[in-house]
Amino acid sequence: MHTETQSSITTFAECKEKYRLAYLLNGHGIRPVGHVWPFFTGENIHRSVASLYKGLSLPKVLHWIDHRHLQLQGRLSAAQMQVSEMERSMIRGAITGYASKYKKEIAGVGKKKFNQFEIPIDWNLDLRGRPIRIRGSMDMLGSSDKFVYIGETKSTSQISQSIKQDIELAPQTMLYFISYFEQFTPPKGKRVRILFNYIRKSLLRQKKNESIQQFMARVQEDYLTRPDHYYHREVVERTTVETLRFKQELLKILRDIRITKKYNLWYKNRKACNARGRCPFFDICLYGEVDSVMAMYRNKTAKHEELTGSTNG
Numbered sequence: 001m002h003t004e005t006q007s008s009i010t011t012f013a014e015c016k017e018k019y020r021l022a023y024l025l026n027g028h029g030i031r032p033v034g035h036v037w038p039f040f041t042g043e044n045i046h047r048s049v050a051s052l053y054k055g056l057s058l059p060k061v062l063h064w065i066d067h068r069h070l071q072l073q074g075r076l077s078a079a080q081m082q083v084s085e086m087e088r089s090m091i092r093g094a095i096t097g098y099a100s101k102y103k104k105e106i107a108g109v110g111k112k113k114f115n116q117f118e119i120p121i122d123w124n125l126d127l128r129g130r131p132i133r134i135r136g137s138m139d140m141l142g143s144s145d146k147f148v149y150i151g152e153t154k155s156t157s158q159i160s161q162s163i164k165q166d167i168e169l170a171p172q173t174m175l176y177f178i179s180y181f182e183q184f185t186p187p188k189g190k191r192v193r194i195l196f197n198y199i200r201k202s203l204l205r206q207k208k209n210e211s212i213q214q215f216m217a218r219v220q221e222d223y224l225t226r227p228d229h230y231y232h233r234e235v236v237e238r239t240t241v242e243t244l245r246f247k248q249e250l251l252k253i254l255r256d257i258r259i260t261k262k263y264n265l266w267y268k269n270r271k272a273c274n275a276r277g278r279c280p281f282f283d284i285c286l287y288g289e290v291d292s293v294m295a296m297y298r299n300k301t302a303k304h305e306e307l308t309g310s311t312n313g
């Protein structure tokens with residue numbers, strides 16, 4: 001069965017050329033060599049936040065982060081290990097600050113209570129007789145007296161004014177709503193909301209003559225003393241009519257993906273190049289697929305696990 005994910009659909013809607021490069025070129029798409037963080041910052045932040053809500057104590061979560069870092073030894077170069085060390089410091093600080101700021105919520109005594117984590121999104125949509133599998137995941141699910149909350153944690157370098165506009169319009173936002181209603185039924189009388197949970201990455205860098213322990217303590221202190229700078233939340237709610245309207249839009253996007261692939265109708269959306277930071281494929285679009293540029297990318301060795309099991313043809 002043909003499969004698309006939240007990310008692939010969002011990428012296609014953003015720029016068709018980006019979808020081709022990220023998911024199809026040379027088999028499974030390509031990724032920039034230099035942009036791959038050795039410590040997988042986003043994934044580790046997501047898993048650490050979920051662990052706090054699941055009841056793991058902060059020292060145990062920090063120990064888990066240290067363990068993840070140690071596992072990289074022998075697999076990374078000395079330079080990469082240094083980057084990984086900085087990321088470890090940043091994640092430790094971010095999680096310590098998060099545990100302090102959202103202490104009540106984590107303990108389950110606040111208004112919102114989260115009780116499900118890393119919930120798979122997996123449902124089928126019929127596109128003119130052809131089933132399409134939609135996959136992805138929700139970070140957290142919880143509720144308050146009046147609302148069901150889909151919690152989505154995002155680690156980001158900047159928290160700008162445009163974040164609200166971006167999430168209001170992003171196809172990913174509507175995909176969460178549709179996926180929720182495809183897989184769950186909200187308790188009677190409760191409305192469904194998405195809580196975007198932003199954690200800003202620290203821009204502090206290790207100083208000359210500063211040990212890693214001193215640096216780690218400085219980063220942690222900064223997260224603890226400036227919570228409003230590092231943590232931000234946005235809530236989005238949609239009416240049933242808006243959700244159904246987007247479902248129509250989703251069907252059109254999926255049909256468009258099929259036709260664009262079948263007839264090789266790729267084109268660039270130049271407005272997307274710098275919309276959310278510099279696109280990782282910018283050099284390819286600027287200079288073409290020449291050897292000197294392509295040397296900065298490597299082929300993905302397999303489809304993303306959410307896309308496996310599909311024919312994708």
Ligand code: SF4
Nearest residue numbers: 015268273279282285
């Ligand atoms: S650089 Fe711009 S046109 Fe090229 S793939 Fe990225 S978003 Fe699309």
